[in-house]
Amino acid sequence: MTAGFTEALLGARRPVIMELKRQDAAGRDLFGGRSVARIVAEYQDAGAPCLSVVTGRWFGGTQDLLREVAEATDLPLLQKDFITRRGQVDEARETGASAVLLTAALLPRSTLGNLVDHSLRLGLTPFVEVTTEEESRRVPRAGECVVAVNNKDIATRERGAGDLGRSLSLLPAVRSGGTRCPVSASGIRRPDEAARLIREGFAGVLIGTGLLRAGSLPEWLDDFDRCRDATRPPTWRSAESVESNDTWR
Numbered sequence: 001m002t003a004g005f006t007e008a009l010l011g012a013r014r015p016v017i018m019e020l021k022r023q024d025a026a027g028r029d030l031f032g033g034r035s036v037a038r039i040v041a042e043y044q045d046a047g048a049p050c051l052s053v054v055t056g057r058w059f060g061g062t063q064d065l066l067r068e069v070a071e072a073t074d075l076p077l078l079q080k081d082f083i084t085r086r087g088q089v090d091e092a093r094e095t096g097a098s099a100v101l102l103t104a105a106l107l108p109r110s111t112l113g114n115l116v117d118h119s120l121r122l123g124l125t126p127f128v129e130v131t132t133e134e135e136s137r138r139v140p141r142a143g144e145c146v147v148a149v150n151n152k153d154i155a156t157r158e159r160g161a162g163d164l165g166r167s168l169s170l171l172p173a174v175r176s177g178g179t180r181c182p183v184s185a186s187g188i189r190r191p192d193e194a195a196r197l198i199r200e201g202f203a204g205v206l207i208g209t210g211l212l213r214a215g216s217l218p219e220w221l222d223d224f225d226r227c228r229d230a231t232r233p234p235t236w237r238s239a240e241s242v243e244s245n246d247t248w249r
């Protein structure tokens with residue numbers, strides 16, 4: 001088992017959870033002919049504190065993808081799948097994950113509680129994703145979980161651009177639940193968007209498509225560093241972001 005997922009993220013110079021996802025929600029390829037080992041190496045070179053690996057079938061994922069990533073790196077890994085049973089948590093651990101996605105919208109309160117307890121017992125970090133205040137209120141043992149606001153919706157199979165304004169509006173509720181590690185996930189495309197989320201108080205951001213489609217990962221991350229260092233916010237609301245993120249203010 002690798003170092004703790006939460007500690008790695010909280011201690012990172014660049015608190016970006018970098019994701020391996022084979023396809024976007026529309027089935028379009030995101031690896032662009034690169035091998036898993038090459039993407040892992042690019043992320044490691046970029047200083048990733050931890051990685052997310054999408055094994056969910058909607059996104060072209062398999063358990064073998066997690067296995068392959070685990071063989072290529074010692075970084076803490078989050079398994080992103082539709083986890084509803086303890087056996088899946090056991091399998092995640094056996095395959096090399098340090099954290100597991102638990103989607104509050106999919107799980108009744110008692111099941112969510114059982115899966116959080118089971119994950120913690122196995123030494124895994126529950127990465128609980130929420131999309132509403134009500135969901136954020138029912139995260140059990142939130143102080144021991146990463147609590148992530150998902151800017152997209154499972155109900156629409158995560159199609160669409162995502163609403164980064166959701167992260168901003170839910171942050172106070174997520175924080176008041178007691179997590180040390182609030183994260184904003186999905187639909188974050190530009191470095192200035194990621195930097196603003198960190199500045200607003202998120203401990204980390206989780207990005208798949210934006211990084212996998214970046215022409216140059218080092219340049220994307222240099223821009224992110226520059227935006228974080230800037231004393232005045234850059235122009236958040238480009239025409240593109242107004243189109244894609246209606247409530248992002």
Ligand SMILES: O=C(O)c1ccccc1NCC(=O)[C@H](O)[C@H](O)COP(=O)(O)O
Pocket residue numbers: 019021054055056059080081082101103129150154158185186187188206207208209210
């Ligand atoms: O959200 C879920 O419940 C989910 C379950 C299983 C696999 C993936 C799932 N969500 C998709 C993602 O996690 C995104 O790939 C991730 O947040 C990154 O999004 P993006 O940066 O927009 O590619």
